[in-house]
Amino acid sequence: MAIEEAHRRIKNMIYLNQLAPGQKIIYSDLSKRIDTSVTPVIQALNRLEANGFVNYIPNKGYFVGEITQEEAMELYEAREALERYIIPQIIENITMSDIEEIKVLFRKYNREAAGGPNRKIILVDARFHLKLAEYSGNDVINTMLGDIYEKLYLKYPPEYLEAPQVREVSAEHRKILDALGRRDAQTAIETTSKHIAASKQRITRALEYRQETGFYQ
Numbered sequence: 001m002a003i004e005e006a007h008r009r010i011k012n013m014i015y016l017n018q019l020a021p022g023q024k025i026i027y028s029d030l031s032k033r034i035d036t037s038v039t040p041v042i043q044a045l046n047r048l049e050a051n052g053f054v055n056y057i058p059n060k061g062y063f064v065g066e067i068t069q070e071e072a073m074e075l076y077e078a079r080e081a082l083e084r085y086i087i088p089q090i091i092e093n094i095t096m097s098d099i100e101e102i103k104v105l106f107r108k109y110n111r112e113a114a115g116g117p118n119r120k121i122i123l124v125d126a127r128f129h130l131k132l133a134e135y136s137g138n139d140v141i142n143t144m145l146g147d148i149y150e151k152l153y154l155k156y157p158p159e160y161l162e163a164p165q166v167r168e169v170s171a172e173h174r175k176i177l178d179a180l181g182r183r184d185a186q187t188a189i190e191t192t193s194k195h196i197a198a199s200k201q202r203i204t205r206a207l208e209y210r211q212e213t214g215f216y217q
Helices: 002-015 028-032 039-049 071-092 096-114 119-134 139-155 163-181 185-213
Strands: 055-056 061-064
Touching: 002 039, 002 119, 002 139, 028 039, 039 055, 039 096, 071 119, 071 139, 071 163, 071 185, 096 119, 096 163, 119 163
Parallel strands: none
Antiparallel strands: 055 061
């Protein structure tokens, strides 16, 4: 139980950016912050390493995982393939009432993201796509997409996102919903691909800038 609790709380700290991507993890400090002994912390970190959320460097210790350009591209390729595949199933199952409820829900989320930390923007985008994926009825793909979004969210410092990009993401979401409402699978697939490509480009630019300068835009 101590290991499970330590794992949950450390992961939650990464979610809240209390442990930032690239940051070194000090066992003694972390054990005090989550009020447990060092042993469950180390075992929890071993589990997080196995899932790719932290990295262990011999003679240096554990560091919060930080996404690489190669990993980001692979995650986006997998995301696009899965999301394109389930669109026909989503159209088959989703109703106009569902779409209207999603619009109302995400107007609220977008307002919250616009006035809060940039990390919320990535979370809102993930929630939107995972919510749509629920209507596919494919639990295996939903789990795979959840894992992809979790890695993108937890391993990428989102400081590069700015307010205009919140509006861009929101507009792209509306286009996807409009196509789903018209039962237009081809347009929904094309719009989803463009949306994912735009998101991939934003991260690519930021990672390239990071590689060149050592800082995020």
